[in-house]
Amino acid sequence: MEINVEFGGGAELLFDNKKVHDVLLPHKEKEWILGDLLVWLKDNLLKERPELFLQDESVRPGILVLDTVNYVIKPNDRIIFISTLHGG
Amino acid sequence: MPLCSAKCGKKAILKRPKTGDAMCKECFFEAFENEVHFTITRAKLFKPNATVAIAASGGKDSTVLAYVMKLLNKKYNYKLKLLLLSIDEGITGYRDDSLDTVKQNRDDYEMPLKVMSYKDLYGWTMDEIVAEIGRKNNCTFCGVFRRQALDRGANLLKVDYLATGHNADDIAETVLMNILRGDLARLNRCTSIITDSGDGIPRVKPLKYAYEKEIVMYAYFRKLVYFSTECVFAPNAYRGHARVLLKDLEKIDPSVIMNIIQSGESIKVNETANMPSLTNCMRCGYVSSQDICKACVLLEGLNKGLPRLGIGKSSKVKRILNENKLKNNSCNINASTCCRTSTGDVEDIEDKKCLCGGSQTIKSLPVDKIMSDKLTI
Numbered sequence: 350m351e352i353n354v355e356f357g358g359g360a361e362l363l364f365d366n367k368k369v370h371d372v373l374l375p376h377k378e379k380e381w382i383l384g385d386l387l388v389w390l391k392d393n394l395l396k397e398r399p400e401l402f403l404q405d406e407s408v409r410p411g412i413l414v415l416d417t418v419n420y421v422i423k424p425n426d427r428i429i430f431i432s433t434l435h436g437g
Numbered sequence: 438m439p440l441c442s443a444k445c446g447k448k449a450i451l452k453r454p455k456t457g458d459a460m461c462k463e464c465f466f467e468a469f470e471n472e473v474h475f476t477i478t479r480a481k482l483f484k485p486n487a488t489v490a491i492a493a494s495g496g497k498d499s500t501v502l503a504y505v506m507k508l509l510n511k512k513y514n515y516k517l518k519l520l521l522l523s524i525d526e527g528i529t530g531y532r533d534d535s536l537d538t539v540k541q542n543r544d545d546y547e548m549p550l551k552v553m554s555y556k557d558l559y560g561w562t563m564d565e566i567v568a569e570i571g572r573k574n575n576c577t578f579c580g581v582f583r584r585q586a587l588d589r590g591a592n593l594l595k596v597d598y599l600a601t602g603h604n605a606d607d608i609a610e611t612v613l614m615n616i617l618r619g620d621l622a623r624l625n626r627c628t629s630i631i632t633d634s635g636d637g638i639p640r641v642k643p644l645k646y647a648y649e650k651e652i653v654m655y656a657y658f659r660k661l662v663y664f665s666t667e668c669v670f671a672p673n674a675y676r677g678h679a680r681v682l683l684k685d686l687e688k689i690d691p692s693v694i695m696n697i698i699q700s701g702e703s704i705k706v707n708e709t710a711n712m713p714s715l716t717n718c719m720r721c722g723y724v725s726s727q728d729i730c731k732a733c734v735l736l737e738g739l740n741k742g743l744p745r746l747g748i749g750k751s752s753k754v755k756r757i758l759n760e761n762k763l764k765n766n767s768c769n770i771n772a773s774t775c776c777r778t779s780t781g782d783v784e785d786i787e788d789k790k791c792l793c794g795g796s797q798t799i800k801s802l803p804v805d806k807i808m809s810d811k812l813t814i
Contacts, residue, residue: 358497358653359665409684432665433497433653 350374350381353427354390360432365396374422381422443468451658454650454691462658469655473643474509480630482641483517487597490522491548492587495538498602500663501652502644506600507546519546522590522599524583525554527562528669535664545662553590555582559736567670570744575670577748578739581731585723591638603642606649606683609694612701613679621706622726628701648694729758 354370361368374381374389391403402409408430422428441449441461449459453468460468476482483489491506493499503521510517523539526532536552543550556562559582567575591599608628615624626632632640644652656663686693717723718730725731731747734754738746746754 357657357665359667362666429657431653431657433649 350376350422350424352386352422352425354386354394355427355429356431357429358431358433360402360430363397363399363402364390364394370394383420383422383428386422386428451654454654455648455695457691465658466655469647469651470505470508470512473505473647474513476630476646477509477515477643482631482643483515483598485516486518488518488520488595489598489600490520490551490591490594490596492599492601493521493523493539493542493550494602495523495535495542495664496602497652497656497663497665498604498607498644498649500538500542500661501647501656502600502602503542503546503548504659504661505655506643507548519548520594520596521546521548521550522587522594522596523550523552524586524590525552525556526579526583527555527564529564531666531669532563534666538662538664541662551590551594553586553593555586558582558586558589559732561736561739563670566739566744569739572670574745574748576676578735579670581735581747585730585732588638588723596638599638599640601640601642602644604644604647604649604652605694605698606680606687608642608645608701609697610676610679610683612697613683614676617679624701624704625706628698646695646698648691727755734758 350373352372352374354372356364356368356370364370372394374386387403387408391399395402400409439449439459441447441464442458443460443464445461445464447461447463449461451462451465452459453465489506491499491503493503503519506517506519509515510519521539521543523536525536539550539552542548554562563575563579566578570578587599587601611627612624615621615627630642630645655661683694683697715724715726716728718725718733719728720733721730723730723732727734729737735747737758738744743757746757
């Protein structure tokens with residue numbers, strides 16, 4: 350399943366400093382929920398400092414996801430992660 | 438996603454972090470802007486025809502503040518003259534880059550920009566200070582110096598107000614920090630939407646009730662350009678702990694942030710608590726709760742090779758300063774040359790063998806001594 354993942358607000362620094370990624374998710378028995386994607390991103394796309402992205406099976410409280418972790422991902426979805434940073 | 442909860446008929450594309458409401462982009466913009474407008478009008482923040490300096494760092498908060506202020510000023514005819522004021526702390530790989538973003542804001546929002554630097558004001562960049570003090574207490578220096586630098590800039594520009602991008606999360610963090618530290622004087626004033634720095638230029642916080650997550654979301658959907666690198670020196674700051682606590686609490690219930698601010702606003706500090714009275718610094722004249730202001734104490738520490746001098750309690754500082762004074766009561770170098778070159782840079786006092794240890798001349802420059810043309814970019 351092909352989807353589009355976007356990082357912003359500083360979160361892209363953890364992902365090779367690239368904002369937009371086209372991602373091909375491998376086929377699996379059950380449907381992909383957002384929570385699965387988070388773990389998949391951590392294992393496959395994340396380049397550095399995983400503790401700044403995930404905390405206990407969900408994104409760290411400073412990162413915005415525009416829905417819940419139980420969202421069922423559909424093909425060609427666009428999923429955006431934006432980091433909030435202190436300061437400024 | 439369901440339909441927009443504002444009943445505009447459009448499909449919702451986001452969930453408001455503050456309320457959990459599903460909304461479309463346009464209705465979210467309107468709700469966010471209306472709330473800032475409501476904050477401004479309810480607190481009667483600005484008088485018409487006033488000049489407002491927006492403290493601009495190039496980060497998300499000040500970028501959104503500048504954008505929303507420009508928009509509301511036009512939409513509701515506040516009749517304000519807006520300009521940008523930036524501080525260059527001298528942090529390589531952070532502020533040098535973010536100042537480019539501020540210059541972008543200047544062009545995009547058509548506002549004049551003034552930059553003040555720590556190097557010009559204090560003789561030290563943050564890079565040099567961190568090299569001296571290490572990474573543990575550097576945010577104390579930066580915070581004290583920036584606060585004063587902004588006030589000096591506001592004075593120089595002769596503005597009526599200084600607006601900062603402090604958001605609801607910042608204020609809630611500060612309330613928590615002041616409780617954790619038992620700092621009742623600060624707890625008492627940290628939630629004020631308008632504060633007088635003592636020299637007549639009020640500081641105002643139009644984004645006081647705006648959630649950090651909504652500011653980021655607003656900037657994202659409005660496609661505003663902002664600088665998003667964490668300060669290279671920040672991770673060790675004490676505020677980080679309060680921030681983590683707050684973000685964890687917000688996850689359980691977002692209204693925690695508003696509730697903490699409301700608690701801070703409603704707390705009445707016991708009259709028997711020791712509240713400092715404000716006076717003026719004996720060295721630089723800046724408003725201070727002690728004889729010598731924090732910036733001058735920190736500078737004296739830096740210039741004497743005792744960088745930890747201003748860290749901790751003011752009673753400890755007084756004792757050390759007195760001991761130094763007794764030891765060095767015979768400066769035999771002319772005060773105009775003592776510890777300073779003609780360009781005003783503080784030299785290595787060990788080389789000069791100056792006996793006053795620099796206390797004669799080490800102070801932040803009075804506002805009228807600052808070369809204003811030097812500070813323009």
